[in-house]
Amino acid sequence: MTKTYHSLVVALALASTCARADLIWSWNYSDPNVFVGPDDTIEVYIEILNDPLSTGGLHVGLPIVSIEPAWEQYYSFSLGTLDVDLAPGMSTTVYYCTFSPKMTVPVGTAFTFNSSIAPSSGIEPVGPWLGPDEDLQIAVIPEPTTVCLLLCGVIPLLMKQIRRTRPSWLSAARGPPQPEG
Secondary structure, eight states: OHHHHHHHHHHHHHHHHHOOOOOOEEEEESSSEEEEOTTOOEEEEEEEEEOTTOSSOEEEEEEEEOOOHHHHTTEEEEEOOOOEEEOTTOEEEEEEEEEEESSOOOTTOEEEEOEEEEEEETTEEOSOOBOOSSOEEEEEOOOHHHHHHHHHHHHHHHHHHHHHTOOHHHHHHHOSOOOOO
């Protein structure tokens, strides 16, 4: 039993000297759920983290974007200049891309934006491509001012109609009109 235990300790000691940490990093969208109006331009920012356990600096400069017809018919896409250097334990938020509407986007339109990034050296990737924890979800909703204007117009009309067609139960509850004086 003790011989097995000593062998295990020696094996673990040798393994720990041979072990090395690699580049440990991650990235996510700053706001993965975006709600926009039909004519809004969407600017996307991402957060990049180089884990404190990483063995070296991180340089990121190569995004890959999945072009999908769901958003391509409504938006033109422009990718930002992604050129980030981070020491171990550092993080930053950077501009990633912009979606500019080609036309007024129909309310209720929703799509998912997929992307991956690789650490790079110049223009060549030096590590595996990595996606975010959550995809970017974009949904087009009605303008709040439109809803407000609709309610501001409908409520007074509704109140006027109620007064004009005064229901019998409302008149009975108030009783006959009292003379002033």
